[in-house]
Amino acid sequence: MLFTLFWTFFKIGLFTFGGGYAMIPFIHRYAVEKYKWITDEEFLNIIAIAESTPGPIAINSATYIGHKVKGIKGSFFATLGVVIPSMIIITLIAMFFIQFKENVYVEYAFKGIRIGVSILILNAAIRMYKKLDKTILSFLLILVGFALILFEILPVILVIVIGGAIGIIYQITMVRGDENA
Amino acid sequence: MLELLDLLWTFFKIGLFTFGGGYAMIPLITESVVAKGWLETSQLIDFIAISESTPGPFAINIATFVGFNQAGILGSIFATLGVVLPSFIIIVIVAKAFSKFATNKFVLGFLRGVKPVVVGIIFSVAVSFILQNVFSFSFKELGDFIFKWSTIIIFIVVFAMTRIWKKIHPIFIVLVSGIMGLIIYGLIL
Structure with missing residues (x-):
């Protein structure tokens, strides 16, 4: 059971691009539909908890679901699972980031990308404003x-x-x- | 060892005060991680793009990246542990009595105040990033606004694209703005 928790959250961590909210449908598919670890109502609760407590939604939901299934050990393995894919991928990127950044074309692309990132953040602010x-x-x-x-x-x-x-x-x-x- | 504990504590504070998703962390990171010289502002912006294009939550990604650059694998473990611990502890406590927690008037009041403040904070990040990356202006240096057609065109095209196609995935925004940067700076200018 602990391994299933670990492995499920490992997959969730590995296949969700673009931050915590992208994980919500995946978490629903596995934790509610496939393994029935939590009910639909609890799933909505988790989103409410994640929004009302500090920290990333991925960690909050992994900790909560793990706790429900197997207590504090479950929390630990689910959280470990969701964290490890990021850690491996980002460590690899960090190892090559410096060399890669010295390429002049990469720098041109990043000059454009910095503007794109500014817009992403502006849109996130607009989206959050609409929900208030x-x-x-x-x-x-x-x-x-x-x-x-x-x-x-x-x-x-x-x-x-x-x-x-x-x-x-x-x-x-x-x-x-x-x-x- | 001291450096590892510094990473752990710095990211613990970031994890504890992040409400409302990854972007809300940016000013906290600027104040601590950038102020300590662990990261430059432009690296932070580039890393946001990398994080949007790779799996996993921004909080874990940035903690791993900064930790690794400061102190190798152990550094990435300590920084990630720091950013995860506050959520972990709070959820384990809250999980048992969620309904009591969610209707507590102090919790309700706290969130009623924090949510709009966080929206204001994220707007301020957006405005300062736009001033910096489109107009080369920052409040720290108070130089002149620089109007360049190249940056303004990228801004207008990408912003219009996100307004027309609202469900567009962040990866496409990173891709399109990157390709536009490559074409405008690499081929035309």
Whole structure:
């Protein structure tokens, strides 16, 4: 069982390109449909947990599913499985990165790619903005996060903690106890 | 050993304060990893492209890459361990009592505040990357905006492409912008 967990998450880690959210359909296929480790409802819970706790969604879901199946040992093997493909591939890339970067054509391509990456991040920000509740508080906090980080006024960790503290104060003083989410 | 522990602790903090996916890590990485001289800003941007084109989550990829460059295989293990541990510990604790956790008013309030702040932070990363890579401008140096048709064309074409074809996979954006860079800088200029 531990090996199946390891091997399943190894495959999930190996075949998902482009970050954690790309893993969600794969995790569903294996953990819900094939092995029935978790139910559909638990699967939705995992996504909610992953979004409400820090860290990459891949690690969060591997840890949770592993824990469900085989306790802390299960967590360990599932997480190990999802991490190892990245570690092997990136180590190989790191070994050759320097030589490869000295090629002038690679540098030309990367001049274009840096613009592409800027657009990827802009689109990610737009996508996340669309998912937010559009309240005055949200708009203010977006501006606060944007300005404090763009002009490097405060360290990131402090900005996140300030946002969280304002949210807690708002929740306690403004939201009635019977409201959910 | 000290260097390995430094890698572990630096990436532990990054893992602990990353809400909302890989891109939210970028300013944290700039503040710690780039400030320590482990990575240059341009290398960080190039690595984001590499990470989008290879399997695995960005967090693990960047930890492995920086760890390996600083201290070989052991470095990549310690950095990855650091970025994984906060999630691992929190999920093991939360897994047993998720419904209590998810309806706790402190957790709800914290997330209500953190989510929009993170969106603002990611917008700031996007704006500073665009200023830097399209207009060669950064707030650190406060030089002049440089308008070059080459970078502006790549920006407009790729941005339009992502707006028209919204489900486009990041790998294609990396490919198209790379090919445009190659053609414009290698063949035309």
